[in-house]
Amino acid sequence: MNLLKITLNHFKPYWRKLMVALLFSVIGGLFTIVPSILVKRLVDDVIVGGDLNFLFWVVGGILGAYLGKSLFETMQEYVQVKIGLDVITDMQIRAFRKLHRTPMSFFSKTPRGDMLFRLTHDVESIQNLNNTVVPRILQQVVGAVAAFSTVFVLFWPAAIVMFAVFAIYIIPSFTLGKKMRKMSAVQREMSADMYQHLQESIESVRLVRTYQTQDIEVGTQEKKLSDWKQFSIRAALIGKVNWRLGNLFNIAAPGVVMLIGGWAIWDGTITIGTLVACLSFIPIMFLPVRSMAEHALTIQQAIPALQRIYEYFDLPEEHEEKLPAFGPVKGKIDLQNLWFSYPGTDKQVLKGVSLSLEQGNHIGIVGTSGGGKSTLVQLLLGLYEPQQGSVMIDDKNLFDYNRNSFRQQVGVVSQETFLLNSTLRQNLLYGKPDATTEELDQAVEAAGLKELILSLEEGYETIVGERGLKLSGGQRQRVAMARAILRQPPVLIFDEATSSLDGETEERVQASLEKLIPGRTTITIAHRLVTVRNADVIILLDGGVVAEKGTHEELLLKQGKYYELYRAQYSELEREMIG
Numbered sequence: 001m002n003l004l005k006i007t008l009n010h011f012k013p014y015w016r017k018l019m020v021a022l023l024f025s026v027i028g029g030l031f032t033i034v035p036s037i038l039v040k041r042l043v044d045d046v047i048v049g050g051d052l053n054f055l056f057w058v059v060g061g062i063l064g065a066y067l068g069k070s071l072f073e074t075m076q077e078y079v080q081v082k083i084g085l086d087v088i089t090d091m092q093i094r095a096f097r098k099l100h101r102t103p104m105s106f107f108s109k110t111p112r113g114d115m116l117f118r119l120t121h122d123v124e125s126i127q128n129l130n131n132t133v134v135p136r137i138l139q140q141v142v143g144a145v146a147a148f149s150t151v152f153v154l155f156w157p158a159a160i161v162m163f164a165v166f167a168i169y170i171i172p173s174f175t176l177g178k179k180m181r182k183m184s185a186v187q188r189e190m191s192a193d194m195y196q197h198l199q200e201s202i203e204s205v206r207l208v209r210t211y212q213t214q215d216i217e218v219g220t221q222e223k224k225l226s227d228w229k230q231f232s233i234r235a236a237l238i239g240k241v242n243w244r245l246g247n248l249f250n251i252a253a254p255g256v257v258m259l260i261g262g263w264a265i266w267d268g269t270i271t272i273g274t275l276v277a278c279l280s281f282i283p284i285m286f287l288p289v290r291s292m293a294e295h296a297l298t299i300q301q302a303i304p305a306l307q308r309i310y311e312y313f314d315l316p317e318e319h320e321e322k323l324p325a326f327g328p329v330k331g332k333i334d335l336q337n338l339w340f341s342y343p344g345t346d347k348q349v350l351k352g353v354s355l356s357l358e359q360g361n362h363i364g365i366v367g368t369s370g371g372g373k374s375t376l377v378q379l380l381l382g383l384y385e386p387q388q389g390s391v392m393i394d395d396k397n398l399f400d401y402n403r404n405s406f407r408q409q410v411g412v413v414s415q416e417t418f419l420l421n422s423t424l425r426q427n428l429l430y431g432k433p434d435a436t437t438e439e440l441d442q443a444v445e446a447a448g449l450k451e452l453i454l455s456l457e458e459g460y461e462t463i464v465g466e467r468g469l470k471l472s473g474g475q476r477q478r479v480a481m482a483r484a485i486l487r488q489p490p491v492l493i494f495d496e497a498t499s500s501l502d503g504e505t506e507e508r509v510q511a512s513l514e515k516l517i518p519g520r521t522t523i524t525i526a527h528r529l530v531t532v533r534n535a536d537v538i539i540l541l542d543g544g545v546v547a548e549k550g551t552h553e554e555l556l557l558k559q560g561k562y563y564e565l566y567r568a569q570y571s572e573l574e575r576e577m578i579g
């Protein structure tokens, strides 16, 4: 990965602003050298030459140069901070967008903490570099170039000596810098790992309390922190050595310049003022180097951070954006001979599953736990691609189209309902942001949520709390249903939509669902057979194969696995009632 190339590409759209920043910094740099030149005149004309009138010019000039430098450098910093923030925003959004486009398999193998760390802390590290270090170093580099050129004109041997000292310094500093960069990358990984553990631990606080594993959790974090601490101490030591090295050369350079300068004055080649000016240029010339050593940590942290963000730019995309849109879905579904194992695993989850649904049909999928029911739905939604077989919707191969345009026309209600930490209205509109109030009211009514909304003081504007915890399971489920209804989707998928509810609530939710089904192709996954008994066809998935297929009555008559499940789930009396 070419870090520099990708970074420069990000700055490309802002090249005009960058030029402005550079111009300001060059003007600021010119003001930087004015005081040293005036000091030369002070020594030669005022102190040695006795021209006291010039003293006022010197003092006024130094003051004016300081004001000019401050003004232009502030303007440069302002422009650069703006560019920096623009670039950082672009990078974060690019990585975030990529995450939302990458195949689902990425999420099964990547810890959430790691993703969050990259999009927050790594971005922050780059921001620190962009906002403070880069503008300052640019000013200092421009100042150093101006100072070097002036020394060259005034007394070139001094410039050569300074350059040589600088070159000698750079070699060890470069080696140390390389080591620091490597250590910083490891440190970054360690920090991300700690963040991930903290996040997991806090998220699973109920589990931790129930199983009384607080001490294990804290112990694990302590161990991680201790390793990180040891490593950080070593990294800091190398940083300090690097900085001291910079200081050493900062002292060595004036010594050598004094030596050759003193000789040249004695020789009559230069004036005392020239030597004083040359000496006063030395700190300006070494400033960028010292600054780099001083900010080494920020710089070294930002490099792996950049690398980690750029890794996301290279993530594969689930499908090509340029694929054609699916167009209006009618609802004919034909899954042919699907073979599937999750990426990175060997286990065949689906082994040649086929099923066909005409538009408006209702299919029930039942079976043993882990039989592949949810996986089948994920394939149907194009979230994963089968290794073999085809997913045909309305006689079109789903994978030849932009899958998002198909998913937009599918209503999914699953066991786990994700609610935003926002108002009920916003949660409902998630299914169709541009829905009218009338459509919203109708969906709420159909999902049996009207009573609840009327009973709430703030109605639609009630905040449903983080993860919707202020709503009961049944209410959450109905919000999910209203979302699905709002879309008026031609295809509906219920994945254990009612399984976590108590009997009474389930019946009410089920009744709302039944109202939704007519005219739409519907797939219902359920453990409880009563949920699917009205389906046109039911398949029983067992170990990744369709073990049985038929209507509720046909499957009962068959007296196979479906019948066994039925007997296991219901008592004789219940069986008589269900039929």
Ligand SMILES: Nc1ncnc2c1ncn2[C@@H]1O[C@H](COP(=O)(O)OP(=O)(O)OP(=O)(O)O)[C@@H](O)[C@H]1O
Pocket (backbone or CB within 6 Å): 108, 342, 345, 349, 367, 368, 369, 370, 371, 372, 373, 374, 375, 376
């Ligand atoms: N993201 C994943 N990565 C790897 N394996 C997975 C993943 N999701 C599910 N599996 C495996 O695939 C198999 C089928 O899982 P699936 O969730 O489709 O079963 P299911 O029939 O819906 O089960 P249940 O009724 O318990 O919800 C299981 O063995 C499961 O361990």
